[in-house]
Amino acid sequence: VSKNPQWVPVTWVF
Amino acid sequence: SPVPAPTATLVRVLKNSNTLGIAIEGGANTRQPLPRIVTIQKGGSAHNCGQLRVGQIILEVNGISLKGQEHKDAARIIAEAFKTKEKDHIDFLVFEPGL
Numbered sequence: 457v458s459k460n461p462q463w464v465p466v467t468w469v470f
Numbered sequence: 471s472p473v474p475a476p477t478a479t480l481v482r483v484l485k486n487s488n489t490l491g492i493a494i495e496g497g498a499n500t501r502q503p504l505p506r507i508v509t510i511q512k513g514g515s516a517h518n519c520g521q522l523r524v525g526q527i528i529l530e531v532n533g534i535s536l537k538g539q540e541h542k543d544a545a546r547i548i549a550e551a552f553k554t555k556e557k558d559h560i561d562f563l564v565f566e567p568g569l
Binding site: 462464465466467468469470 | 489490491493494495496497500501502508509511514541542545548549552
């Protein structure tokens with residue numbers, strides 16, 4: 457089980 | 471054939487439109503530890519500069535290292551670099567894996 461969460465946050469920078 | 475050495479490139483993005491227009495993924499404590507460009511919006515300053523590409527990893531913004539920065543802080547550093555009136559450009563040090 458990996459320490460880092462599998463989902464990766466994404467953000468738009470406008 | 472030799473594995474291509476990963477290269478870091480300094481890209482200067484001029485603020486020639488009212489939006490920067492990039493989407494980034496990742497940051498400290500995620501499986502993508504440094505922010506990676508996942509989308510570039512047509513007509514934004516990032517697109518206009520022509521040197522930023524989807525897949526590039528952003529190491530530094532105006533000399534500020536993003537290493538160890540959480541996702542929201544990395545996004546804030548980039549947004550502030552675009553908003554500041556002190557400079558008419560942003561210098562991104564990007565790394566293109568496997569180039």
